[in-house]
Amino acid sequence: xxxxxxxxxxxxxxxxxxxxxxxxxxxxxxxxxxxxxxxxxxxxxxxxxxxxxxxxxxxxxxxxxxxxxxxxxxxxxxxxxxxxxxxxxxxxxxxxxxxxxxxxxxxxxxxxxxxxxxxxxxxxxxxxxxxxxxxxxxxxxxxxxxxxxxxxxxxxxxxxxxxxxxxxxxxxxxxxxxxxxxxxxxxxxxxxxxxxxxxxxxxxxxxxxxxxxxxxxxxxxxxxxxxxxxxxxxxxxxxxxxxxxxxxxxxxxxxxxxxxxxxxxxxxxxxxxxxxxxxxxxxxxxxxxxxxxxxxxxxxxxxxxxxxxxxxxxxxxxxxxxxxxxxxxxxxxxxxxxxxxxxxxxxxxxxx
Ligand code: ADP
Ligand code: MG
Numbered sequence: 001x002x003x004x005x006x007x008x009x010x011x012x013x014x015x016x017x018x019x020x021x022x023x024x025x026x027x028x029x030x031x032x033x034x035x036x037x038x039x040x041x042x043x044x045x046x047x048x049x050x051x052x053x054x055x056x057x058x059x060x061x062x063x064x065x066x067x068x069x070x071x072x073x074x075x076x077x078x079x080x081x082x083x084x085x086x087x088x089x090x091x092x093x094x095x096x097x098x099x100x101x102x103x104x105x106x107x108x109x110x111x112x113x114x115x116x117x118x119x120x121x122x123x124x125x126x127x128x129x130x131x132x133x134x135x136x137x138x139x140x141x142x143x144x145x146x147x148x149x150x151x152x153x154x155x156x157x158x159x160x161x162x163x164x165x166x167x168x169x170x171x172x173x174x175x176x177x178x179x180x181x182x183x184x185x186x187x188x189x190x191x192x193x194x195x196x197x198x199x200x201x202x203x204x205x206x207x208x209x210x211x212x213x214x215x216x217x218x219x220x221x222x223x224x225x226x227x228x229x230x231x232x233x234x235x236x237x238x239x240x241x242x243x244x245x246x247x248x249x250x251x252x253x254x255x256x257x258x259x260x261x262x263x264x265x266x267x268x269x270x271x272x273x274x275x276x277x278x279x280x281x282x283x284x285x286x287x288x289x290x291x292x293x294x295x296x297x298x299x300x301x302x303x304x305x306x307x308x309x310x311x312x313x314x315x316x317x318x319x320x321x322x323x324x325x326x327x328x329x330x331x332x333x334x335x336x337x338x339x340x341x342x343x344x345x346x347x348x349x350x351x352x
Contacts, residue, residue, distance in 0.1 A: 018123075020044065020101070023051070023058065025118040030054070034117070043124070045094030063090035063098055074105075078115060083107045088125065100129040150307045154192050154315065158185035195317045205248045205328065212243040212252075212277055212284065219253050223260055231270030234260070238277040245284055245349055251325045258318040259288040259345050265311065266292025266343065279351075286347040294339040303335060 020043035024035035036051045050056040062070055066089035077085040086104045093099060102125045108117040162185050165178045220234060227234055245252075263273045271291035278285050295303070302308045304323045309316030326333050330350050337343035 019121045020124045021122045023118075023120045023122075025120070027115050027117065033058070044091070061091050061093075063092055066090050070103075077105070077107065081113065083109065091122075099124055099126045101125060151192065151196065154307065155189055158188045161185050192315060192317065195315070195321050205251065207246050207248055209244045209246055210249045210252070212245055212286070213238060215249055215253050216256065216275070216277070219257055219260075222257070223264065226264065227273075230264060230267065232264055232267055233272045235272055235274045236277070237274060239279055241279070243277060243279060243284055245351060247329055247349070248325075252329070255322040255325050255347070256286075256288075258322045262318060263288055263290035263292060263343070263345075266290055266294075268293070271342075282351060284347075284349045284351060286349070288345045289342065290344075291342040294341050294343055295335070295337040296339055300335065300337060 019037070019039075021040040022035070022037040023033055025031050026034040032054060033051045036048050038048060040046055040048060040051070044061070046056060046061070051058070059067060059071070070087060070089050073085060073087050084104070084106050086102065088100065088102050090098050091101055102123040104121045104123070106119040107115055108119065110116050162182055165182050168178060216236065216238075220236070223234060226232075260273065260275075267273070267290060273291075274287075274289040276285070276287040276289070299308075299310065304319045305316070306320050307316040308319075323333055326347055326349070332348050334346045334348075335343065336346075
């Protein structure tokens with residue numbers, strides 16, 4: 001008789017408390033209240049007679065924003081063949097206080113199915129709602145806390161090294177290699193912060209129509225030297241027609257670079273990386289197919305977690321940022337992988 005998903009916490013406590021009011025409506029002109037329990041006075045501050053004599057209607061004490069939803073539920077349930085329904089909404093006490101209630105309504109019908117009465121049991125779930133809210137907020141704080149701890153950790157390493165070199169320089173030791181290392185440590189900090197900026201400013205992103213061929217033409221040359229050095233062939237298989245997509249070109253390029261880099265890093269003994277770009281079922285489908293190490297089942301689940309990396313010098317931010325960018329473009333990413341064989345990262349983006 002009672003759905004678990006409506007009030008998942010301390011449900012027993014709520015039922016033990018008992019209803020704060022019980023009402024019965026009769027199917028007659030204007031739906032008069034036939035019964036109202038006396039505890040309404042103590043719990044809500046209204047007089048029973050006001051309801052019995054229709055001086056106050058129950059709809060009058062339902063919180064304005066919830067009223068339409070509540071009355072829709074009542075009419076839908078009445079029209080269906082249901083004999084009960086339940087809902088949560090707010091009501092206003094006579095002193096102006098707003099409380100959350102759980103409403104369990106039984107519909108009594110005669111033999112031909114027409115409604116004779118409504119019985120309504122009202123439970124106060126305000127405290128429970130507040131718990132739920134606190135719970136949700138704590139969850140969010142935990143995620144933010146975890147992220148902050150991760151960022152701090154990632155930035156502390158290069159900072160420690162920078163401090164060490166500064167110390168050496170202060171003591172009169174200035175070697176060119178120090179400044180080179182310092183520069184690369186600063187680059188790393190800048191890189192990590194930039195990755196996070198992408199996440200924090202989605203609303204500032206500008207979208208234009210871009211041909212995906214052009215985007216790839218701009219980035220593929222970047223990999224030429226390294227690919228030759230690692231004995232990797234980058235093969236492209238693109239639809240010949242223009243593939244125009246509404247996007248932020250720089251962000252999409254960042255995603256492509258992340259995927260190609262990861263593929264190359266997974267192929268220590270060379271091989272082929274194939275990039276397919278096709279229109280399929282009115283979607284743009286981009287696949288990065290590598291012959292690298294593959295990803296274990298266990299690690300597959302963790303892809304996209306901030307700072308999850310299996311590389312000594314990895315940041316574990318590339319996939320997180322890529323997922324976020326594709327999501328903001330209304331697209332999806334699918335990953336298939338076989339250990340020892342290779343992986344396929346597939347991006348699907350809507351046209352238009
Ligand atoms: P990073 O490259 O800094 O480690 P990413 O977020 O780009 O961070 O990738 C996270 C992890 O996902 C990598 O460390 C690697 O274990 C795994 N991974 C990503 N792409 C591939 C791939 N093409 N082949 C094998 N493993 C991959
Ligand atoms: Mg990476």
